[in-house]
Amino acid sequence: MGKLLLWIHTTYNWRKRPPPVVPPRAEVETGKDGFLQQLVDAVAAEVTKKTVNSIRQSLGMTMQTINKKVDDAVKATVPSLINEEMKRLSIPRLMVLPKKSETDVQKPQIVHHKFDEIVNLVEVDMPTMLKGPAGSGKNHTIGQVAEALGLKMYYTNNASNEFKLTGFKSASGEYQATEFYRAFKNGGIFFLDEIDTSDPTALITLNSAIANGYMAFPHETIDRHKNFRIVAAANTWGTGANTEYVGRNQLDASTLDRFYAMDFPYDKGVERAICPNDTILHFMWALRSAAEENKVRLIVSTRGIEKFYRLAMQTKIPVEQIMRGLVIKGQSKDTLDKLVGKVKQTTGLRKNVLFDKFEAVIAGKQDPTSTNANKEPGDLKDFEAMAWLKDDE
Ligand SMILES: Nc1ncnc2c1ncn2[C@@H]1O[C@H](COP(=O)(O)OP(=O)(O)OP(=O)(O)O)[C@@H](O)[C@H]1O
């Protein structure tokens, strides 16, 4: 049943591109964590419900019509249901992107659950703005989208003035080109990163490029290349600074109006794939939820989880130190106490050695068993070498 559903998913969702590859993690495939079984059960239940409804509505029709209706219903629902369920169960999604050349060997890549949607938007030439928290994988994903569509990516970080977009003529009269100019002229994805730190008036320049098919640069006016696309990324909706992202600008309504705004949250499937250790994951996820619920300015990002895992596995740095450097940072004891209280009160975090150590650090106690001093960094790649990091389940 599982194989059938994944076959349907790959066949109907990826007609033109190479099919996604089933996550290779043994736990997922053998159902050790119960993920695949849960996924299949959930999808099967949903499909059955929809199928029965479809049959009921079709009563009175010929068997052939009913069969066709059921077939269409299954084809239409299964791919998106699988995607939804994978997201809910935080199953990592892997995909092989197209080869860049005949000799190129493409390894499966982990993709965010919004990947397909962004590919579709870019394909149909919809200027898109991804709004997501720090370190959620916006840059990483846009790079993958460009790769999937075989488009070159042109990158600009924050358009602090108009000339960062249009370019300018130097004292000798020579035109100094920009990434925006190159994308507009040659085709490709123009990726405007941190659009909400840009100068709002500089962005007005983009309006004509998006709306009209031409653009005046300092030395020439050119038509937009048919493969010119634009994607932006931001930490806010362009409505100005907030308590988490203080250096953000309010963007002009005419600019915002030209973009399809997409929420780009953290993806637990991606995090599970880049940090295959449940103790770290559950600890970090519990802190993230507690911080969100308590409106505390503590960022637990995909980037942070990746760094935590890498430092824990590849260095001798004691885990308390890693927590101080990646999680605690400048937080006050008051805030941290509140977080600990919230985790205990709300999350299903059971015995978790990292959380115990976190509490000890906050209480000012040093745990003598936490040192990794007698271990070589290489040893830490081996799970067995990390007695203190045993899974908490
Ligand atoms: N799909 C992925 N596969 C592998 N690693 C990923 C993926 N997505 C995110 N990461 C990890 O998370 C880190 C942060 O991703 P990225 O820089 O794309 O985030 P961002 O949303 O652009 O962050 P910011 O808002 O701070 O600019 C990456 O350096 C990478 O280590």
Ligand SMILES: [Mg+2]
């Ligand atoms: Mg970024």
